Amino acid sequence: MAYARVSSTDQNLDRQLIELKKYVPESNIVVDKISGKTLHRPGYEALKGALGLRSGDTLVIKSLDRLSRNKADIKKELEWFKSNHIRLMILDLPTTMVQVPDNQEWILDMLNNILIEVLSSMAEQERLLIHSRQKEGIAAAKLQGKHLGRPKMQFPNDWEHYYTLWKNHDITAKKAMQSMNLSSSSFYKLAKQFQNTV
Incomplete structure (x- = not known):
């Protein structure tokens, strides 16, 4: 199976489909035209549902951001694939495309673990950076005398x-x-x- 996604209905899937068709028939490619900000996407949920991927299957995607734009969500999805024994092949990450002999599957597990670990660190850094920027923004707004939060209720004239x-x-x-x-x-x-x- 393969999965392709673009963020809106007016965007084109052709480039992803051309690449994915080198690995799976077009009839086995599930597509979504919806933002990567949410994991609740019809095609993607169908892939993970009862009639979708099963243990031992392989899912091919063009790049990690086709799963999600959020690094913490990507990490969570990678862990889901791992726990359900579904191999993820990512065209933009050549190490995930490696073919290994039947008795060498541990290599794929090791690569997957490294990927999850790297994404965990990146997600944590991203979270800390966002938190730091928020604190800086609040401090700057207070220095300028701006009121944060809900505006205070105004008293009627009478x-x-x-x-x-x-x-x-x-x-x-x-x-x-x-x-x-x-x-x-x-x-x-x-x-x-x-x-x-x-």
Whole structure:
């Protein structure tokens, strides 16, 4: 079996199909035209489903990013193939294309383990880099006086008038909410916020 993917319906699969057809018949190539950001893709899920790949099968792909764009997801998928005894041949990684004698399968396991280990390190580095950039971005925004997170609720123009009437028991909370067009949760949130400032 083989698998080909492009990110959108207007992209062309031809280049991948030309390469994959050197190894499997076109009828055995499963395709998806959907982003690699998600693993929930019809063709790919069918490959991994009950009627798809079985122990001892081989799956051919053009490159690792056809599985996913996310290194942590790629690692998880490689581990799934390994645990289900499915060989993955990646055209852009010649070491995965090596043919070994029947009693030398341990070589393929070793190559697969190395690939998983390398991807684990890369995924962790990517995660740390994203986290570091987020922290730097938050620090820079705070230095510029930018408010992060949800914007603070704004008090209606007539807030003090209706709030005072409510506090003095001249009107009900419901009447105050209706007058200012506020939901119950917004009204009490603003009331709490207001009490903390007076």
